[in-house]
Amino acid sequence: MPAPDSDLHPERRRLRRARSLRRARCVFNGGKSTLDVTVRDISPAGARIVGNELIWLPRTFELQIYDSGGACASREARVLWLKGSSAGIEFVD
Numbered sequence: 001m002p003a004p005d006s007d008l009h010p011e012r013r014r015l016r017r018a019r020s021l022r023r024a025r026c027v028f029n030g031g032k033s034t035l036d037v038t039v040r041d042i043s044p045a046g047a048r049i050v051g052n053e054l055i056w057l058p059r060t061f062e063l064q065i066y067d068s069g070g071a072c073a074s075r076e077a078r079v080l081w082l083k084g085s086s087a088g089i090e091f092v093d
Contacts, residue, residue, distance in 0.1 A: 024049065025072075028061040039065055046080070046090040054087050063089065 020042045026035040026049075037051035047063070059079055064072045076093040 020047075023066045025064045025066075026051075026057055026061045026077075027064060028058050039063075040086075044091075046077075046088065048086060048088050050086050052085065054082055054085060057082075057087065060092065063091075 020039045022039040022042075024037050024039045026037055027033070028035075033056075035051060035053065035057060037049040037054070039047050040050050041048040042065075049063075057079055061077055061079075063075050063077045065075070066072045075091045077089040078092050079087055080090055081088045
């Protein structure tokens with residue numbers, strides 16, 4: 001028996017995403033505005049983020065992803081899609 005929705009939603013990503021649950025921050029407006037999010041899936045090319053008020057994200061922003069020790073890695077990102085409290089982003093750096 002095939003997995004549910006396997007034929008309805010074919011995979012379109014170039015690289016497979018790994019599940020994640022990492023704290024992150026979107027930084028924009030010249031560093032004057034931030035939005036706290038959670039990275040739920042990530043690959044070298046992009047990620048799926050979830051959070052409140054994603055509607056306020058500009059098309060491009062800096063994503064700061066925090067590790068368990070509190071250190072962060074920054075990536076420039078662009079919003080590809082937005083649906084409710086989830087957004088798909090691609091890394092542009």
